[in-house]
Amino acid sequence: MPFDPITRPLTPNEARVLATLMEKARTVPDSYPMSLNGLVTGCNQKTSRDPVMNLSDAEAQEALDSLKLLTLAFESSGNRTTRWEHNFQRGVGVPEQSAVLLGLLMLRGPQTAGELRINAERWYRFADISSVEAFLDELQERSAEKGGPLVVQLPRAPGAREQRWAHLLCGPVDTSASHAPAGGSGASPSPALQARVDALEAEVASLRNTVQRLCAELGISPEISPEFSPMSPPGQE
Numbered sequence: 001m002p003f004d005p006i007t008r009p010l011t012p013n014e015a016r017v018l019a020t021l022m023e024k025a026r027t028v029p030d031s032y033p034m035s036l037n038g039l040v041t042g043c044n045q046k047t048s049r050d051p052v053m054n055l056s057d058a059e060a061q062e063a064l065d066s067l068k069l070l071t072l073a074f075e076s077s078g079n080r081t082t083r084w085e086h087n088f089q090r091g092v093g094v095p096e097q098s099a100v101l102l103g104l105l106m107l108r109g110p111q112t113a114g115e116l117r118i119n120a121e122r123w124y125r126f127a128d129i130s131s132v133e134a135f136l137d138e139l140q141e142r143s144a145e146k147g148g149p150l151v152v153q154l155p156r157a158p159g160a161r162e163q164r165w166a167h168l169l170c171g172p173v174d175t176s177a178s179h180a181p182a183g184g185s186g187a188s189p190s191p192a193l194q195a196r197v198d199a200l201e202a203e204v205a206s207l208r209n210t211v212q213r214l215c216a217e218l219g220i221s222p223e224i225s226p227e228f229s230p231m232s233p234p235g236q237e
Contacts, residue, residue: 002093002147003070009171016043016053017063018072019106021086022099026123033076033083036061048119050109093146097135100124102150105167110154112162136165 010018020042025032034042036057043055055063064084067073072091076083089099100123101116108119113132126132139151154164154175166173 003072003091003169004147005150005169005171006148008070010169011063011066012053012170013055013059013063014066015106015167015170016049016055017060018067018086018088019103021073021084022088022103023107023123025086026100033085035081035083036064039064039084049107092150094139094150095135097124097126097131098139098150101132101135101139101165102167102169105151105165106169110164110166112164114162116165 040060073086100120104119113129117126117132140149142149151165156163
């Protein structure tokens with residue numbers, strides 16, 4: 001019986017450990033199978049990860065033990081240091097191309113078919129986006145006998161040209177977040193953007209004072225251009 005995410009979904013830690021094994025097997029084969037230390041480093045990378053995590057050795061080992069029980073990972077023999085390999089394709093029952101897409105979705109979060117094709121370059125070279133979409137459709141329409149769907153196409157986000165895909169290995173995905181408005185005319189700016197606006201306004205005010213002082217010293221009347229008037233926060237013009 002193939003892995004069934006509905007009956008036993010992966011935890012976020014298990015998904016990260018499993019996907020990291022899948023990635024390193026393809027991108028750094030000389031370091032594969034992986035030691036626990038190397039695996040933890042890979043799991044906690046700051047790049048090509050969404051979300052960024054900070055797994056401890058104990059958390060990674062616990063995830064490995066669980067994946068072993070699910071037949072999704074196993075220990076390699078013949079080394080003084082225990083090393084680990086994934087068994088994703090056989091354990092889940094999917095072809096290589098589908099495994100690549102699921103691994104990328106576990107590592108990097110929801111992505112469009114175009115993003116998946118680009119991000120898969122070091123794993124597998126898809127001929128075109130249509131090829132990626134065909135495997136995604138197959139994963140989405142997977143029968144219950146094979147374990148059910150493994151991906152879902154998310155609703156188009158406001159302002160986005162393409163829909164993103166998400167994996168279902170950790171259970172159902174809340175698609176309502178994709179409907180959240182991107183921010184209309186009455187929306188408040190983000191704290192970072194508001195701080196930048198405040199800093200620019202302060203700089204403009206300082207420049208105006210300098211211009212007025214210089215004009216007073218020269219005995220001329222200042223003519224402040226409208227461009228130097230205080231700015232309104234975004235969305236409130």
